[in-house]
Amino acid sequence: GAMAAERALAMATCTAPVNIAVIKYWGKRDTDLILPINSSLSVTLHQDQLKTTTTAAASRDFTEDRLWLNGAEVDVGHPRVQACLREVRRLARKRRGGSEDTATLSLSYKVHVASENNFPTAAGLASSAAGYACLVSALARLYGVEDELSEVARRGSGSACRSMLGGFVQWQRGERPDGTDSLAQQVAPETHWPELRVLVLVVSGEKKPVGSTAGMQTSVETSPLLKHRAEVVVPERLAQMIRHIQERDFEGFGQLAMRDSNQFHATCLDTFPPIFYLSDLSRHIIALAHRYNAHHGHTKVAYTFDAGPNAVIFMLADTVDEFVEVVRSSFPPSTNGDQFVRGLPVGSAVLPQELVGAVVTEPVPGAVQYILHTKPGPGPQLVDDPSQHLLGADGLPRRRA
Numbered sequence: 419g420a421m422a423a424e425r426a427l428a429m430a431t432c433t434a435p436v437n438i439a440v441i442k443y444w445g446k447r448d449t450d451l452i453l454p455i456n457s458s459l460s461v462t463l464h465q466d467q468l469k470t471t472t473t474a475a476a477s478r479d480f481t482e483d484r485l486w487l488n489g490a491e492v493d494v495g496h497p498r499v500q501a502c503l504r505e506v507r508r509l510a511r512k513r514r515g516g517s518e519d520t521a522t523l524s525l526s527y528k529v530h531v532a533s534e535n536n537f538p539t540a541a542g543l544a545s546s547a548a549g550y551a552c553l554v555s556a557l558a559r560l561y562g563v564e565d566e567l568s569e570v571a572r573r574g575s576g577s578a579c580r581s582m583l584g585g586f587v588q589w590q591r592g593e594r595p596d597g598t599d600s601l602a603q604q605v606a607p608e609t610h611w612p613e614l615r616v617l618v619l620v621v622s623g624e625k626k627p628v629g630s631t632a633g634m635q636t637s638v639e640t641s642p643l644l645k646h647r648a649e650v651v652v653p654e655r656l657a658q659m660i661r662h663i664q665e666r667d668f669e670g671f672g673q674l675a676m677r678d679s680n681q682f683h684a685t686c687l688d689t690f691p692p693i694f695y696l697s698d699l700s701r702h703i704i705a706l707a708h709r710y711n712a713h714h715g716h717t718k719v720a721y722t723f724d725a726g727p728n729a730v731i732f733m734l735a736d737t738v739d740e741f742v743e744v745v746r747s748s749f750p751p752s753t754n755g756d757q758f759v760r761g762l763p764v765g766s767a768v769l770p771q772e773l774v775g776a777v778v779t780e781p782v783p784g785a786v787q788y789i790l791h792t793k794p795g796p797g798p799q800l801v802d803d804p805s806q807h808l809l810g811a812d813g814l815p816r817r818r819a
Protein backbone atom coordinates (compact mmCIF):
# COMPACT_ATOMS: atom_id res chain seq x y z
CA GLY A 419 0.00 0.00 0.00
CA ALA A 420 0.90 3.69 0.05
CA MET A 421 2.46 3.50 3.53
CA ALA A 422 4.80 0.70 2.56
CA ALA A 423 5.81 2.52 -0.64
CA GLU A 424 6.62 5.63 1.33
CA ARG A 425 8.90 3.72 3.65
CA ALA A 426 10.54 2.01 0.68
CA LEU A 427 11.98 5.25 -0.78
CA ALA A 428 12.58 8.38 1.25
CA MET A 429 14.21 11.54 -0.07
CA ALA A 430 15.30 14.93 1.29
CA THR A 431 16.91 17.93 -0.40
CA CYS A 432 18.75 20.78 1.32
CA THR A 433 20.91 23.72 0.34
CA ALA A 434 23.91 24.99 2.31
CA PRO A 435 26.11 28.09 2.19
CA VAL A 436 29.79 28.91 1.78
CA ASN A 437 31.48 30.72 4.67
CA ILE A 438 34.55 32.96 4.81
CA ALA A 439 36.65 33.08 7.98
CA VAL A 440 37.72 36.41 9.48
CA ILE A 441 39.58 34.65 12.29
CA LYS A 442 41.18 31.73 10.48
CA TYR A 443 41.20 28.03 11.32
CA TRP A 444 44.60 26.57 10.48
CA GLY A 445 45.90 23.48 12.27
CA LYS A 446 44.44 20.39 13.95
CA ARG A 447 45.19 18.86 17.32
CA ASP A 448 43.35 15.69 16.24
CA THR A 449 43.39 14.89 12.52
CA ASP A 450 40.86 12.04 12.72
CA LEU A 451 38.16 13.85 14.71
CA ILE A 452 39.12 17.19 13.05
CA LEU A 453 39.70 19.13 16.26
CA PRO A 454 41.38 22.50 15.69
CA ILE A 455 44.26 24.08 17.62
CA ASN A 456 42.33 27.37 17.81
CA SER A 457 38.79 28.67 17.64
CA SER A 458 37.76 30.53 14.47
CA LEU A 459 35.02 32.88 13.30
CA SER A 460 33.36 33.29 9.92
CA VAL A 461 30.68 35.07 7.97
CA THR A 462 28.16 32.85 6.19
CA LEU A 463 27.62 34.05 2.61
CA HIS A 464 24.22 34.32 0.96
CA GLN A 465 22.97 31.24 -0.93
CA ASP A 466 21.41 33.34 -3.69
CA GLN A 467 24.97 33.75 -4.98
CA LEU A 468 26.87 30.70 -3.68
CA LYS A 469 25.29 27.44 -2.57
CA THR A 470 25.45 23.68 -2.69
CA THR A 471 22.26 21.64 -3.21
CA THR A 472 22.19 18.01 -2.03
CA THR A 473 19.56 15.29 -2.28
CA ALA A 474 19.86 12.22 -0.07
CA ALA A 475 17.66 9.17 -0.67
CA ALA A 476 17.36 5.84 1.09
CA SER A 477 15.61 2.76 -0.24
CA ARG A 478 15.38 -0.94 0.48
CA ASP A 479 15.98 -1.41 -3.25
CA PHE A 480 19.43 0.28 -3.25
CA THR A 481 22.23 -2.28 -3.24
CA GLU A 482 25.09 0.05 -2.30
CA ASP A 483 25.76 3.59 -1.08
CA ARG A 484 26.44 5.89 -4.09
CA LEU A 485 27.48 9.53 -4.50
CA TRP A 486 27.32 11.95 -7.46
CA LEU A 487 29.05 15.36 -7.46
CA ASN A 488 28.00 17.82 -10.16
CA GLY A 489 26.54 14.94 -12.16
CA ALA A 490 29.58 12.61 -12.07
CA GLU A 491 29.67 9.55 -9.83
CA VAL A 492 32.53 9.62 -7.31
CA ASP A 493 33.88 7.16 -4.74
CA VAL A 494 31.56 7.06 -1.74
CA GLY A 495 34.28 5.35 0.30
CA HIS A 496 36.07 8.62 1.12
CA PRO A 497 36.76 8.40 4.89
CA ARG A 498 35.23 11.84 5.57
CA VAL A 499 32.03 11.04 3.66
CA GLN A 500 31.86 7.74 5.55
CA ALA A 501 32.37 9.54 8.89
CA CYS A 502 29.41 11.86 8.15
CA LEU A 503 27.17 8.94 7.12
CA ARG A 504 28.15 6.90 10.18
CA GLU A 505 27.63 9.82 12.59
CA VAL A 506 24.19 10.80 11.23
CA ARG A 507 23.08 7.16 11.45
CA ARG A 508 24.46 6.95 15.00
CA LEU A 509 22.48 10.06 16.04
CA ALA A 510 19.35 8.62 14.40
CA ARG A 511 19.78 5.37 16.33
CA LYS A 512 20.33 7.30 19.57
CA ARG A 513 17.20 9.37 18.94
CA ARG A 514 15.11 6.28 18.34
CA GLY A 515 16.32 4.90 21.65
CA GLY A 516 17.64 1.74 20.05
CA SER A 517 14.19 0.51 18.97
CA GLU A 518 13.80 -0.07 15.24
CA ASP A 519 10.34 1.42 14.74
CA THR A 520 8.79 0.08 11.53
CA ALA A 521 7.24 3.48 10.72
CA THR A 522 10.67 5.16 10.48
CA LEU A 523 13.24 4.83 7.76
CA SER A 524 15.36 1.72 8.21
CA LEU A 525 18.96 2.51 9.09
CA SER A 526 20.07 -0.55 7.17
CA TYR A 527 18.92 0.88 3.81
CA LYS A 528 21.68 2.05 1.48
CA VAL A 529 21.71 5.74 0.47
CA HIS A 530 22.12 7.58 -2.82
CA VAL A 531 23.39 11.17 -2.61
CA ALA A 532 23.63 13.76 -5.38
CA SER A 533 25.20 17.17 -4.86
CA GLU A 534 25.81 20.19 -7.06
CA ASN A 535 27.09 23.75 -6.75
CA ASN A 536 25.53 26.86 -8.29
CA PHE A 537 29.06 28.18 -8.89
CA PRO A 538 31.99 26.77 -10.89
CA THR A 539 34.03 24.38 -8.71
CA ALA A 540 37.08 25.37 -10.76
CA ALA A 541 36.80 28.96 -9.55
CA GLY A 542 38.53 27.85 -6.34
CA LEU A 543 35.75 29.13 -4.09
CA ALA A 544 35.64 27.05 -0.91
CA SER A 545 33.24 24.30 -1.88
CA SER A 546 34.07 21.61 0.69
CA ALA A 547 32.53 23.59 3.57
CA ALA A 548 29.21 24.03 1.74
CA GLY A 549 29.46 20.48 0.39
CA TYR A 550 29.80 18.73 3.75
CA ALA A 551 27.35 21.08 5.49
CA CYS A 552 24.82 20.20 2.78
CA LEU A 553 25.52 16.46 2.93
CA VAL A 554 24.97 16.44 6.68
CA SER A 555 21.84 18.63 6.45
CA ALA A 556 20.22 16.38 3.82
CA LEU A 557 21.12 13.14 5.65
CA ALA A 558 19.89 14.58 8.95
CA ARG A 559 16.60 15.52 7.35
CA LEU A 560 16.29 12.06 5.79
CA TYR A 561 16.77 10.36 9.17
CA GLY A 562 14.91 12.95 11.28
CA VAL A 563 17.96 14.10 13.25
CA GLU A 564 18.13 17.72 14.46
CA ASP A 565 20.82 18.24 17.10
CA GLU A 566 24.61 18.06 17.20
CA LEU A 567 24.82 18.56 13.45
CA SER A 568 27.78 20.96 13.46
CA GLU A 569 29.80 18.23 15.19
CA VAL A 570 28.96 15.87 12.34
CA ALA A 571 29.73 18.43 9.61
CA ARG A 572 33.08 19.06 11.32
CA ARG A 573 33.99 15.44 10.57
CA GLY A 574 33.63 16.20 6.86
CA SER A 575 35.73 19.36 6.82
CA GLY A 576 36.62 21.58 9.75
CA SER A 577 35.30 24.76 8.15
CA ALA A 578 32.04 22.95 7.23
CA CYS A 579 30.80 23.11 10.83
CA ARG A 580 30.55 26.90 10.48
CA SER A 581 28.34 26.54 7.36
CA MET A 582 25.66 24.89 9.55
CA LEU A 583 24.58 28.33 10.78
CA GLY A 584 23.84 31.69 9.18
CA GLY A 585 25.25 35.13 9.87
CA PHE A 586 28.34 35.38 12.08
CA VAL A 587 29.53 32.04 13.41
CA GLN A 588 32.27 30.93 15.76
CA TRP A 589 33.72 27.45 15.91
CA GLN A 590 34.79 26.85 19.48
CA ARG A 591 37.89 24.71 19.60
CA GLY A 592 36.62 22.90 22.71
CA GLU A 593 38.73 21.13 25.31
CA ARG A 594 37.50 17.53 25.35
CA PRO A 595 39.51 14.84 23.55
CA ASP A 596 36.32 13.29 22.09
CA GLY A 597 35.34 16.57 20.35
CA THR A 598 31.85 16.83 21.85
CA ASP A 599 32.51 20.49 22.75
CA SER A 600 34.14 21.42 19.40
CA LEU A 601 31.14 22.95 17.69
CA ALA A 602 29.75 25.95 15.85
CA GLN A 603 27.73 28.69 17.56
CA GLN A 604 26.00 31.71 16.07
CA VAL A 605 27.47 35.02 17.27
CA ALA A 606 24.82 37.09 15.45
CA PRO A 607 22.23 36.35 12.73
CA GLU A 608 22.63 37.67 9.16
CA THR A 609 20.03 40.37 9.87
CA HIS A 610 22.29 41.88 12.56
CA TRP A 611 24.41 43.92 10.14
CA PRO A 612 22.23 44.66 7.09
CA GLU A 613 24.71 47.08 5.46
CA LEU A 614 27.56 44.56 5.28
CA ARG A 615 28.51 43.49 1.73
CA VAL A 616 31.02 41.07 0.28
CA LEU A 617 32.86 41.13 -3.05
CA VAL A 618 34.60 37.96 -4.19
CA LEU A 619 37.32 38.79 -6.72
CA VAL A 620 37.82 35.62 -8.74
CA VAL A 621 41.34 35.70 -10.15
CA SER A 622 42.71 33.64 -13.02
CA GLY A 623 42.27 29.93 -12.30
CA GLU A 624 45.55 28.29 -11.34
CA LYS A 625 44.98 25.33 -9.01
CA LYS A 626 46.19 25.75 -5.43
CA PRO A 627 49.57 24.05 -4.83
CA VAL A 628 48.90 22.37 -1.45
CA GLY A 629 45.46 21.48 -0.10
CA SER A 630 44.33 22.86 3.27
CA THR A 631 44.39 19.48 5.01
CA ALA A 632 48.00 18.65 4.11
CA GLY A 633 49.17 22.26 4.37
CA MET A 634 47.91 22.87 7.88
CA GLN A 635 49.41 19.60 9.10
CA THR A 636 52.87 20.66 7.89
CA SER A 637 52.31 24.03 9.57
CA VAL A 638 51.42 22.36 12.89
CA GLU A 639 54.60 20.27 12.66
CA THR A 640 57.03 23.03 11.68
CA SER A 641 55.78 26.58 12.39
CA PRO A 642 56.59 28.19 15.76
CA LEU A 643 54.56 31.21 14.63
CA LEU A 644 51.45 29.03 14.26
CA LYS A 645 51.89 27.75 17.83
CA HIS A 646 52.16 31.30 19.14
CA ARG A 647 49.17 32.35 17.05
CA ALA A 648 46.97 29.53 18.40
CA GLU A 649 48.01 29.96 22.03
CA VAL A 650 48.28 33.74 22.36
CA VAL A 651 47.00 35.72 19.37
CA VAL A 652 43.73 34.03 18.43
CA PRO A 653 42.13 33.94 21.91
CA GLU A 654 42.55 37.74 22.16
CA ARG A 655 41.44 38.37 18.59
CA LEU A 656 38.35 36.20 18.86
CA ALA A 657 37.03 38.21 21.79
CA GLN A 658 37.82 41.48 19.97
CA MET A 659 36.17 40.29 16.75
CA ILE A 660 32.97 39.30 18.56
CA ARG A 661 32.86 42.78 20.11
CA HIS A 662 33.38 44.51 16.74
CA ILE A 663 30.54 42.45 15.24
CA GLN A 664 28.20 43.12 18.14
CA GLU A 665 28.90 46.88 17.83
CA ARG A 666 28.79 46.78 13.99
CA ASP A 667 32.16 48.54 14.08
CA PHE A 668 33.45 48.23 10.50
CA GLU A 669 36.76 49.95 11.28
CA GLY A 670 37.56 47.38 13.99
CA PHE A 671 36.08 44.42 12.10
CA GLY A 672 37.91 45.25 8.87
CA GLN A 673 41.29 45.96 10.45
CA LEU A 674 41.21 42.72 12.42
CA ALA A 675 40.02 40.65 9.43
CA MET A 676 42.95 41.95 7.32
CA ARG A 677 45.48 41.37 10.09
CA ASP A 678 44.25 37.85 10.72
CA SER A 679 44.35 36.93 7.02
CA ASN A 680 47.89 38.32 6.85
CA GLN A 681 48.98 36.35 9.92
CA PHE A 682 47.52 33.14 8.50
CA HIS A 683 49.58 33.66 5.33
CA ALA A 684 52.59 34.49 7.48
CA THR A 685 52.25 31.10 9.22
CA CYS A 686 52.21 29.54 5.74
CA LEU A 687 55.51 31.27 4.95
CA ASP A 688 56.81 30.15 8.39
CA THR A 689 55.91 26.54 7.51
CA PHE A 690 58.89 24.49 6.33
CA PRO A 691 59.02 23.95 3.42
CA PRO A 692 56.97 27.15 2.99
CA ILE A 693 53.51 27.23 1.43
CA PHE A 694 52.42 30.09 -0.85
CA TYR A 695 48.72 30.67 -1.36
CA LEU A 696 48.82 34.35 -2.30
CA SER A 697 49.79 35.22 -5.86
CA ASP A 698 51.35 38.44 -7.19
CA LEU A 699 47.80 39.48 -8.07
CA SER A 700 46.61 38.79 -4.49
CA ARG A 701 49.36 41.09 -3.23
CA HIS A 702 48.39 43.67 -5.86
CA ILE A 703 44.80 43.59 -4.51
CA ILE A 704 46.07 43.93 -0.91
CA ALA A 705 48.07 47.03 -1.87
CA LEU A 706 45.08 48.46 -3.75
CA ALA A 707 42.83 48.06 -0.69
CA HIS A 708 45.36 49.84 1.52
CA ARG A 709 45.76 52.71 -0.98
CA TYR A 710 41.97 53.03 -1.17
CA ASN A 711 41.61 53.11 2.63
CA ALA A 712 44.50 55.57 2.97
CA HIS A 713 42.90 57.87 0.39
CA HIS A 714 39.66 57.92 2.41
CA GLY A 715 41.47 58.16 5.72
CA HIS A 716 39.73 55.14 7.27
CA THR A 717 38.96 51.46 6.69
CA LYS A 718 36.43 51.36 3.82
CA VAL A 719 37.34 47.89 2.49
CA ALA A 720 38.86 44.83 4.18
CA TYR A 721 40.34 41.84 2.32
CA THR A 722 40.75 38.25 3.43
CA PHE A 723 42.30 35.27 1.59
CA ASP A 724 41.99 31.53 2.27
CA ALA A 725 44.14 28.73 0.84
CA GLY A 726 44.10 30.23 -2.66
CA PRO A 727 44.57 33.52 -4.54
CA ASN A 728 40.92 34.72 -4.71
CA ALA A 729 40.23 37.85 -2.66
CA VAL A 730 37.15 38.24 -0.49
CA ILE A 731 36.53 41.90 0.33
CA PHE A 732 34.16 43.22 2.99
CA MET A 733 32.65 46.71 2.86
CA LEU A 734 29.49 48.58 3.73
CA ALA A 735 26.79 48.94 1.06
CA ASP A 736 27.56 52.63 0.42
CA THR A 737 31.09 51.75 -0.73
CA VAL A 738 30.25 49.03 -3.28
CA ASP A 739 29.62 51.13 -6.42
CA GLU A 740 32.81 53.15 -6.06
CA PHE A 741 35.04 50.22 -5.11
CA VAL A 742 33.75 48.06 -7.97
CA GLU A 743 34.69 50.91 -10.33
CA VAL A 744 38.14 51.03 -8.71
CA VAL A 745 38.55 47.28 -9.36
CA ARG A 746 37.29 47.68 -12.96
CA SER A 747 39.80 50.46 -13.60
CA SER A 748 42.64 48.55 -11.93
CA PHE A 749 41.92 45.25 -13.72
CA PRO A 750 40.18 46.20 -16.99
CA PRO A 751 38.14 43.15 -18.11
CA SER A 752 39.56 41.61 -21.30
CA THR A 753 36.49 39.66 -22.44
CA ASN A 754 32.87 39.27 -21.26
CA GLY A 755 32.92 42.83 -19.99
CA ASP A 756 29.16 42.63 -19.45
CA GLN A 757 29.52 39.65 -17.08
CA PHE A 758 32.37 41.21 -15.11
CA VAL A 759 30.10 41.99 -12.15
CA ARG A 760 27.77 39.18 -11.00
CA GLY A 761 25.41 38.64 -8.08
CA LEU A 762 23.67 41.50 -6.28
CA PRO A 763 23.16 44.65 -8.40
CA VAL A 764 25.92 47.26 -8.51
CA GLY A 765 25.25 50.88 -9.47
CA SER A 766 27.50 53.00 -11.67
CA ALA A 767 30.06 55.37 -10.23
CA VAL A 768 32.31 58.04 -11.67
CA LEU A 769 35.66 58.10 -9.92
CA PRO A 770 37.04 61.52 -8.96
CA GLN A 771 40.34 62.16 -10.82
CA GLU A 772 42.06 62.60 -7.48
CA LEU A 773 41.01 59.10 -6.37
CA VAL A 774 42.15 57.56 -9.67
CA GLY A 775 45.55 59.25 -9.33
CA ALA A 776 46.05 58.10 -5.76
CA VAL A 777 44.65 54.58 -5.97
CA VAL A 778 44.64 53.19 -9.54
CA THR A 779 48.36 52.78 -10.21
CA GLU A 780 49.58 50.51 -13.06
CA PRO A 781 46.38 48.69 -14.21
CA VAL A 782 46.68 44.95 -15.00
CA PRO A 783 44.21 44.07 -17.81
CA GLY A 784 42.35 40.76 -17.50
CA ALA A 785 43.83 39.79 -14.12
CA VAL A 786 40.48 39.60 -12.33
CA GLN A 787 38.07 37.20 -14.11
CA TYR A 788 34.95 38.53 -12.45
CA ILE A 789 33.53 40.08 -9.29
CA LEU A 790 30.76 38.37 -7.33
CA HIS A 791 28.69 40.74 -5.19
CA THR A 792 27.03 39.06 -2.19
CA LYS A 793 26.23 39.58 1.49
CA PRO A 794 25.85 37.60 4.73
CA GLY A 795 23.11 34.99 4.58
CA PRO A 796 21.25 32.24 6.45
CA GLY A 797 22.29 28.68 7.24
CA PRO A 798 21.21 25.47 5.46
CA GLN A 799 17.66 25.39 4.08
CA LEU A 800 15.24 22.59 3.42
CA VAL A 801 13.97 22.47 -0.16
CA ASP A 802 10.27 21.61 0.04
CA ASP A 803 9.44 21.47 -3.66
CA PRO A 804 9.85 17.83 -4.78
CA SER A 805 10.54 18.97 -8.36
CA GLN A 806 13.86 20.30 -7.03
CA HIS A 807 15.17 16.88 -5.96
CA LEU A 808 18.43 16.01 -7.73
CA LEU A 809 17.50 12.30 -7.73
CA GLY A 810 14.53 10.80 -9.57
CA ALA A 811 12.02 8.22 -8.32
CA ASP A 812 14.49 5.55 -9.51
CA GLY A 813 17.11 7.01 -7.16
CA LEU A 814 19.40 8.12 -10.00
CA PRO A 815 20.49 11.70 -10.93
CA ARG A 816 17.80 13.55 -12.85
CA ARG A 817 19.72 16.27 -14.62
CA ARG A 818 23.13 17.84 -15.06
CA ALA A 819 24.19 21.02 -13.27
Ligand code: DP6
Binds near residue numbers: 444544546577578632
Ligand atom coordinates in the same frame (compact mmCIF):
# COMPACT_ATOMS: atom_id res chain seq x y z
C1 DP6 B 1 42.24 28.61 5.14
O1 DP6 B 1 38.20 23.24 6.54
O2 DP6 B 1 39.27 23.08 4.27
O3 DP6 B 1 39.94 28.18 4.71
O4 DP6 B 1 39.42 20.59 8.10
O5 DP6 B 1 41.24 19.72 6.66
O6 DP6 B 1 38.95 19.98 5.72
P1 DP6 B 1 39.98 20.51 6.71
O7 DP6 B 1 40.36 21.98 6.23
P2 DP6 B 1 39.44 23.16 5.73
O8 DP6 B 1 40.40 24.40 6.07
C2 DP6 B 1 40.00 25.72 5.87
C3 DP6 B 1 41.15 26.64 6.08
C4 DP6 B 1 40.92 28.07 5.70
C5 DP6 B 1 40.55 28.93 6.92
C6 DP6 B 1 39.15 28.82 7.45
O9 DP6 B 1 38.21 28.55 6.69
O10 DP6 B 1 39.00 29.06 8.67
